[in-house]
Amino acid sequence: MKVVGVTEFGGPEVLAVHEVPEPHAGPGEVRIRVRAFAVSPTDTAGRAGQQDTSGVELPYVPGMDAAGLIDEVGEGVEGWSAGDAVMAMAxxxxxxxxxxxxxxxxxxxxxxxxxxAGISLEEASTIPMNGLTATQxxxxxxxxPGQVLAVPGAAGLLGNYLVQLGKAAGLTVIADAADKDRALVESLGADHVVERGPGFADAVRRIVPEGADALADASVQREEALPAVRDGGVSIDVRFWEGTxxxxxxxxxxxxxxxYRSFDKLDTLRRRVEDGVLTPRVAEVLPAAEASxxxxxxxxxxxxxxxxxxW
Known part of the structure; x- marks a missing residue:
């Protein structure tokens, strides 16, 4: 079968299509014939060698989001059949x-x-990893409900999901946006939209002088955004920062x-999409060979x- 991967780590140009042996579903597994897979910053970090890839067999194949059709069902698997359309975290x-x-x-x-129901495989491929990150x-x-969540980086896909799921949980959401993204972020349902940039924390404090109850840092602003959080609040990072x-x-x-195996959470995301709470967003669809x-x-x-x- 074909994969897109790297035999040496580096810039986008190291990505190439490779032929590798076809895998098969073992007990408790299915095999998915992938039709669409999303590209995320985690993928670019892996390709560049910024993650621990020791012991990885080459070619290294990135990617955490896929959608396609089940074409093989392993022993002991119940409730799933060949032809089922699924989205998966890898x-x-x-x-x-x-x-x-x-x-x-x-x-x-x-x-x-x-x-x-009602969305394409391309749209579905954008949901698992970012949706589960936002959920966590x-x-x-x-x-x-009623407490205040501050979301820098709201215009990115993780930020989109944080705003929408936060509102669904009854939170008051303060999000940021550049002028060109304001309409998008407002459409997500944020209660307040402030200007993106180094003044984020001050802008949050003008709305809630005591500070937000939590910071969901979707843009890795860290120390710059941290003053937005009240004393005794919480800051959640996506890149393993231990904080101050x-x-x-x-x-x-x-x-x-x-x-990885949080089925109930992933299936809740499915229902959120079907209920109109969560909006998948595809920037552009490209052939697999154009991964670089x-x-x-x-x-x-x-x-x-x-x-x-x-593919």
Whole structure:
């Protein structure tokens, strides 16, 4: 089968299509004939060698989001059949069955669910990893309805999902946006939209002088955004930052690989899409062979939604 991967780590140009042996579903697994896979910053970091890839067999295949049709069902798997349209989270590293940039993805039960009704496979491929990251961040924040969530980076896909799921949980959401993204962020339902940039924390404090109850840092602003949080509040990071320990703030880190088999959460995301709460967003659909272009454009910044690659 074909995969998109790297035999040496580096810039976008190292990505290429490779032929590798076809995998098969084992007990408790299905095999998904991948039709679409989303491109995320986690993928570009892996390709560049910024993650621990020791012991990884080459070519290294990135990708954490896939959608396609089940074409093989392993022993002991019940409730799933060949032809079922599913979306899945993949783990290129850390005990998974390989990355999503592959024509065939072997997935354990729990790592996939049905594609939401009414959307395409391309749209579905944008949901698992970012949706589960947003879900985990909100769980770690542990806010009650009416409390205040601050979301820098709201125009990015993770930020989109944080705003929409935060509002669905009854939170008051303060989000940021550049002028060109204001209409998008307002459409997500944020209660307040402030200017993106170094003045984010001050803008939050003008709305809630005591500070937000939680910061879901979708843009990795860290110390710059931290003053937005009240004393004793919580800050959740997506890149393993341990925080400063100041003002009694609880520092949490989102680790989405922990959600690899979180079927109930993934299926809740499916229902959120079907209910109109969560909006998948595709920036552009490209052929799989153009993965290097997608990585290059993603790293250049300013992308709204996800590049999705298709076989």
């Amino acid at each position: 783990l290129p590293l850390g005990g998974g069955r390989g990355g999503a940039y592959a024509q065939e993805l072997v997935a354990p039960v729990g790592s996939f669910t049905r594609v939401p 961040m909100l769980e770690k924040a542990a806010l009650s 320990g100041e003002r009694g703030i609880r520092f949490e880190r989102a680790v989405v690989r922990d959600e 272009q997608a990585h290059r454009r993603l790293e250049a910044g300013g992308v709204r939604g996800r590049f999705v690659l298709v």
